[in-house]
Amino acid sequence: MRTSSKSIAVLPFVNMSNSIENEYFCDGLTEEIINALAKIKDLSVTSRTSSFYFKNKDVSAKEVREELKVATFIEGSVRTSKNKMRITVQMIDTVDDFHFWSETFDRNPEHVFEIQDEISLFIAEKLREHIGHLEIEDKLVEPIDVPVDIYRDYLKGRYYIMKLDYKNSIKGINILKEVIHKSPNFSSPYLDINLAYVNMGTMGLLPAFEAYEKAQPYLLKALELDPNSSRSQLNLAWIECWQNWNLEKAYEHAKKALEIQQADDIYLTISNFLTVEGKLGAAHNYLDKALQLDPYAAINHHYRGFLYYLQEEYTTAIPYLKKALDLDPKLPFPPIYIGISLLLSGKPNEALSYFGSLEGVSVKDLSKLGGETMCYAKLNETEKCNEGLRKLETYLTTELVDKAFTFLILVNALLGNSEKVIDLVEQAYHNRLPLILLLNPSPILKTVKNHKRFKDIMLKAIPDNVNYKQKRKYKQALLKTNEIKKYSKELEQIMMDYKLYLNPDLSLKDLASYLELPANYASQLLNLGFQKNFSEYVNTFRVNEFKERILQEENKDLTIMAVAYDSGFNSKTVFNTFFKKIEGATPNAYIKSNIKN
Incomplete structure (x- = not known):
C-alpha cells in the first residue's frame, strides 16, 4: 500500500544558539506546529514521541519515509539573539527526496504566538499547494494571554x-x-x-x-x-475509567477528545477501554491507528505485545514487548509480560532466569519478587513459593498495595487456589484498586472466570462486560431503526478515518469488528442502512478514491490499473465492472472527459 500523500512529520527544530533557553523554545515550537497541523482534517500528522525520536539525529528522506510512513516532513532551525530570532523551515518530499520549498523568518522573539501561528499556516498552505486540497482554518495556533517570559518558563517546565x-x-x-x-x-x-x-x-x-x-x-x-481542550477531555476519560469505573462516560470523553484532535494517545486510550471490556479485536484496531501516528512510542509497542499476551499468543507478544524496552528501557510494564509470556509458553526456568535478572524500577514495583514467585508456583517449588507469598503480603499495607494484590492473585491462580483468588479479588474490589479492571481479560484467571462470585464482582465493576454478560444487547433481535441509524453514522466515520477500503483483502468480518458487531448484523446494516451489499458499499469508496487519485499530478505517469490497485481494487475485472456500474462510463471515458489536455 502506498504511503498517503496527505501525511507529514515535523522533526524537532535544531537549536542554533548556545543558550539552553533556546532549546526549550525549539521543542515548544515543534510541538505547537505538530498540534496545529493535527487540527487539519484528512491530514495524518506523526505524533510528538516519534518525531522527537529523531532529535539530534542526521536522517535522510528515505529513512523518514520508511520509519514514519509519511510522504512529507518538515525540518528547521532556530537562532536567537537579544532582539532577533531567525527561524528557517524547509519541507522535504520523501518520495522523490527533494526540498520543494524553504523559508527564513526573521522575527521579534517577543511575538512568539504570532510566530507559531504564522509558521504553522505557512506550512499548511505550502503543503496544500503540493499535495492537494485541505480544509485550513484561519488560525491554527490561538494566542495565550500571558507574558512572553512566563510562556518561556512554561516551555522550560514542559521540557523537563x-x-x-x-x-x-x-x-x-x-x-x-x-x-x-x-x-x-x-x-x-x-x-x-x-x-x-x-x-x-x-x-x-x-x-x-x-x-x-x-x-x-x-x-x-x-x-x-x-x-473543551482535547487534553482535558482525555484526562477526564482516564478518571472515569480507572477511578470511577464508568466506561460509558469514559468513552464519551475520549470520543470528544478525538473530535477535537486526532492523537495517538487518544486512540491508545480507547484501545485500553476496549481491552477492559474484553473486546480485544477492536482494541487492536484502535491501536493500529495509534502506531500509525506514533510508531516510536514505546507504550504503543508494549500495548501491542500486551494484547497478544491477553490472546495467549505469547511468542508473538514477546518481540513487541522487547521493542518497547529498546525504545524506553525504563518503561516498567514490558518486563512483567515478557517473563509471564515465557512462563505460560512452557519455559518456566527461562522465565525464572529472566525475572531474576531484572534491575532498577522493576525491583521497586515488585516485578522481580512477584515474577519469581509465579515461576516457583509453576515449578512446584513450594517452599520458595510460600516464602515469596509471605513477602508479597508484607506489601499490602504499603504504597505498593496494588502491585502486591496483583501478584498475590496471579500466584494463587497458578497454584489452583480459586477461593483464595476470589477472596483477594473481592478485597481489591472493595479497596477500589484499578487492577480489578485488568483482571477481566487475564488468561491466568481462566480457571476462576466461571465462578459465580468472580463473575458478580466483574459485572459490578464492568457492567458491559463481554466475558460475563449472558447476552449482548444487540443479540436480542435484529437491528432496530434507531440502531441502524446509529451504526450507519459510526461506519461512515470509520471509513473516513481509517480508509479501510484501501485494504484489498478487506472482508465483511473485518468491517464488522470495527463496529463490535457480528458479521451477519453488519451485513444487515449495509442492506438496510445503505441499500448495498458489502462489495457494492466498499467498492463505491474505492471508485471515489480512484477518481480523486487519477486526477492528481503526482499520478500522471501511472497506468489506470496502478491507480486502481492503489485505491484498493485487486482485480481488473471487478474494477472495470464497478466503475461502469457506478459512473455509467468506462474508466478511459471518464478520464478523457475530466482531464484537460
Missing part, C-alpha cells in the same frame, strides 16, 4: 516533564507551579502538572493512588479554565 524520569518530572513540576503562581489563569501548566503526576503513577515512579490524588486538583482547575 517530557523527559519522563522522576528527577526531571519533579523539576518540571516545580517550574510549572511557579508559572501558575505568576499566571493563575493560564490553563496549560495545570494540565502538564496533571500529566506529569499521571505519568509517574502509571510508570511506577510514584504509587498510583498518591500520583492520581496529587494530579486531580490540577486537572479540575484546568477544566475550570478550559473545559
